[in-house]
Amino acid sequence: MSRRLDAQRQNFEVMALAGGLGILAGLGFIVRDLVRIVPNRDVPVPVDLATMPHDVLLGGTAAAQATEAVIRVSDLRPVPYAAVLTAALLPTLVLMMVAACFAVLGRSFASGDFFAPAGLRAMKVTSITLVFGSVVIPTLQVMAANSALASVGVDFGQRMGTDWVLFAGGLLLGSAWYAFQRGARLQRDTEGLV
Numbered sequence: 099m100s101r102r103l104d105a106q107r108q109n110f111e112v113m114a115l116a117g118g119l120g121i122l123a124g125l126g127f128i129v130r131d132l133v134r135i136v137p138n139r140d141v142p143v144p145v146d147l148a149t150m151p152h153d154v155l156l157g158g159t160a161a162a163q164a165t166e167a168v169i170r171v172s173d174l175r176p177v178p179y180a181a182v183l184t185a186a187l188l189p190t191l192v193l194m195m196v197a198a199c200f201a202v203l204g205r206s207f208a209s210g211d212f213f214a215p216a217g218l219r220a221m222k223v224t225s226i227t228l229v230f231g232s233v234v235i236p237t238l239q240v241m242a243a244n245s246a247l248a249s250v251g252v253d254f255g256q257r258m259g260t261d262w263v264l265f266a267g268g269l270l271l272g273s274a275w276y277a278f279q280r281g282a283r284l285q286r287d288t289e290g291l292v
Contacts, residue, residue: 114204120197
């Protein structure tokens with residue numbers, strides 16, 4: 099029994115470590131994106147061409163359809179520049195929130211406190227962040243693409259959308275948060291009974 103508990107504790111410590119490593123990796127990605135975007139020279143901006151695919155000849159022999167592209171723009175005005183910068187950084191920040199949630203949960207689980215208030219808060223905040231991110235991130239990416247296209251004189255409207263994977267992840271984590279919250283309440287209610 100003791101070995102089993104030690105093995106579980108090690109798994110939770112690995113979970114906390116993975117969350118911490120995820121946060122460090124996210125910081126590295128943020129630095130990379132800042133180095134690319136802050137100088138405002140040849141800023142890479144992804145553009146979705148799905149509504150109007152373009153035929154491309156690969157290697158002179160093979161034909162393909164391009165549904166995505168990256169355009170490089172320079173000297174963006176302040177509002178488009180802010181949209182491009184935010185659209186580049188926000189997905190990494192959301193993933194860092196998930197990593198932080200894993201780190202907090204792993205730490206509280208390893209200590210044996212499955213219903214720790216910090217873990218409950220981390221789950222709640224992360225689930226709300228994922229749900230909002232599922233709408234805000236695609237919206238910012240469309241704004242950034244439209245701004246970049248307008249800065250080079252191309253009038254091409256991007257489609258607005260929702261990231262359904264982030265939305266579903268937020269709902270699933272929110273459901274887990276609700277279950278853990280009910281467990282914490284049940285634990286508090288029964289503490290004096292045994």
